Each structure stands twice: as C-alpha cells, then as structure tokens.
Amino acid sequence: MARLATTSDVFNAVAEPRRRQILTLLSGGERSVNDLARQLRVRQPQASKHLGVLRQVGLVRVRGAGQQRLYALNGQGLKPIHDWVKTFERQWNESLDRLDAYLKELQKKERDDVRKR
Amino acid sequence: MARLATTSDVFNAVAEPRRRQILTLLSGGERSVNDLARQLRVRQPQASKHLGVLRQVGLVRVRGAGQQRLYALNGQGLKPIHDWVKTFERQWNESLDRLDAYLKELQKKERDDVRKR
DNA sequence: TTGACACATTCCCATATGGGCATATATTGC
C-alpha cells in the first residue's frame, strides 16, 4: 500500500519541512507564490505544488489578485494536530516532573554530603 | 529526492495513523509487541517495524522482560510538535473569534427582526 | 493581437514506504 498520500491528512501534509515553513511564513499574512518561492529558495513550481497540498487539506486559502494568487493561512486546520498532541501533554509533564524530582534529590544528597564533611 | 524518511523527524514518524494509535495505546502504560499487534489488528512484523520507527525518533522506549519486549511511551518526544503547533494557536483562536462574532451578529439581527414584527 | 508576467500542471526519475511473507534471533521451559 505504501505511504499515505500527503493530501490524505493534515499530519501528512505537515510532515514536509518546507510546508511547515510556508505555514510559518503565512502566519505573517497573505503572500504570493513567487514571494514564498523566493523566501523558501525554491523554484516556483515546487512552491505551487506544496501550496496545492496545503490547500487540499484545508490549511491555506487562495484569493486571486490580478495576475497573482495570494495564499493565506487557515489556522483552524491545525487544530486536529493540537488536539491530538494535547492529549499527551500530561505525559511529558510527568516525565519532566520525574526529572525535576530526581535533580532535586541529587541536590539534597549533595547538601547532605557537604554537611557531613 | 522523494519524501523524507519516516525516521527523519517526529513529524514524519507521527504522520502514520497506526503509529499514532500505538502512542495512544502506550499512553495507558507499557505494552508488549504482540499486545499492540492484536489491538491494532496488524501482524506482528508490522507492529515491530512501526515500533522501530517510533524508537528511532525517540517517541518510545523499550525494556526487555523475559522473552517479550515492553514498549513505553516517551511523552517528551512529542513536545516539538506541541511547541510548533502552539505558535499557531492564536491564529485559529482569531478565526474562531471572528466566527463567533459573526454568529453573534446574526443572532442580534435575528432578535432585531423579531422585534420589528 | 501580442508580449510579459504569475501561476499551475505535466512528465521524468530516484527514493522510501508499508504490508505480506519467510526467516533469523533471543529467551524460556523441559
């Protein structure tokens, strides 16, 4: 079956670093295709393709403006990722808490050792 | 160059739905490979492969327990995704706010219309 | 109409994939 299509899912669409870059750039406001291509140091066709993927999964919107097309971020499209990853928030906090507790324990031992000297 | 390796990145590793399922299952605690394979309704080798990917990107830890290997979630591995998507939180809140304002505006109009009747 | 510009689409190719399957590699109990 091979890997899922990049357009099958927001997760797959966002797996590509350049597409994440595009979203970051668009968070500053609308941009034209050439604009984005220049910033990404990518040729125009690739920029168009990436934008096409992002559009198919609903992460960006397009608007015609004369002979250029302005792409805008659709922030809501990222919510599924946020919601999913948020369900694990407690998990990594717990790991950090354990690390924190461990470090505190080390420091305590250190103080005790110093005291014994 | 083709698509990036699934092991190149947490984003790529998590793009596969079954791997997300695995992480969800592991958030309930350690599981053996067969255990996971059964829950995912996947054959054992595929489960092992997926777990291998997750391990390579640091999303899970393994621990030998007799003749089985228990996999555990490493929540901190998901933090990069959380951090990235969090930078867009304002974006979709704004969209939602606009939607909210729009709906409120509609309701107001509706009330006014009723009043006029 | 014609040319210039912005963008989209198509074809090519090297590459990695995930599943099926068979097989190697532990580890345990006898």
Add this chain to the structure above:
DNA sequence: GCAATATATGCCCATATGGGAATGTGTCAA
C-alpha cells in the same frame, strides 16, 4: 540440547513522493 514462544529483520512489490524541466493557462498592458 531441543521445542516453543516472542520479537526482529530481510526481501518483495505497488505506490506516492519531491525536485527538475518544460509547457499550459490566465491576466494585464500597450
């Protein structure tokens, strides 16, 4: 040692990819 169980790994294949390059489509201005 040997069989049984749990897991990992290797090979196969169909499929989708992202970049390069060329070409199609649309819009403007003269």
